[in-house]
Amino acid sequence: MAQIDLARSLAAHQQALASVTQSSQKIEALIARIIDAFEAGGKVLWMGNGGSAADAQHMAAEMMVRYVKNRRPLPALALTTDTSILTAHSNDYQFDTVFARQIEGIAQAPDVVMALSTSGHSANVVKGLEAALAKGCYCVALTGREDSPLSRMAHCVFQVDSDETARIQEAHTFVSHLICEGLDNHFA
Numbered sequence: 001m002a003q004i005d006l007a008r009s010l011a012a013h014q015q016a017l018a019s020v021t022q023s024s025q026k027i028e029a030l031i032a033r034i035i036d037a038f039e040a041g042g043k044v045l046w047m048g049n050g051g052s053a054a055d056a057q058h059m060a061a062e063m064m065v066r067y068v069k070n071r072r073p074l075p076a077l078a079l080t081t082d083t084s085i086l087t088a089h090s091n092d093y094q095f096d097t098v099f100a101r102q103i104e105g106i107a108q109a110p111d112v113v114m115a116l117s118t119s120g121h122s123a124n125v126v127k128g129l130e131a132a133l134a135k136g137c138y139c140v141a142l143t144g145r146e147d148s149p150l151s152r153m154a155h156c157v158f159q160v161d162s163d164e165t166a167r168i169q170e171a172h173t174f175v176s177h178l179i180c181e182g183l184d185n186h187f188a
Helices: 006-021 024-039 051-064 083-092 095-106 123-134 149-153 165-187
Strands: 044-047 076-078 112-116 138-143 156-159
Touching: 006 165, 024 112, 024 138, 024 156, 024 165, 044 051, 044 095, 044 123, 051 076, 051 112, 051 165, 083 095, 095 123, 112 123, 123 138, 123 149, 138 149, 138 165, 149 156, 156 165
Parallel strands: 044 076, 044 112, 112 138, 138 156
Antiparallel strands: none
16 A cells, blocks of 8 residues: 655644745735736736646636636636647747747736746746746746845745645645635626
8 A cells, every 4th residue: 555644744734834824924015916917908927837837828817717716717828728829939949948938929018927947947937937027027936945136036935835836836725725715706
């Protein structure tokens, strides 16, 4: 039978969540910033790799469709979903600029760009955030504990106090769901 250490995993999960939930004012300020962006005609763009790409898609869907409450669709897009763009760009140019290219094409102030990276070092996410800054977007980084390029360049940073990818991703999802809850409460 496979063995797991539930107590250790739960303690690590709680530590990761505690590190970001102590930032309730930061989360509320970000929700207000996103509301302002929507009301000014902006959108939210999400990006990440691997599990973070799946999280980006998940959160864009929560915003565009609904989280819990029925409300109008909120303009949100995951830059991880169009396989033709992802593969054409990676083939013709390089994967490191796959998000930057999309941001250069569709982002503008007052858009909010959400960058998910457990390490904070993913080259394509870093270059995507650089492009978003150049376009005047408000940039948010959700990362792990380590100081990183993403944590140094974003306007708003949520650094999860963990080195475990799974725990970091769980905390990113928790923060993102809190954002969606705040948006539901405002727009429903």
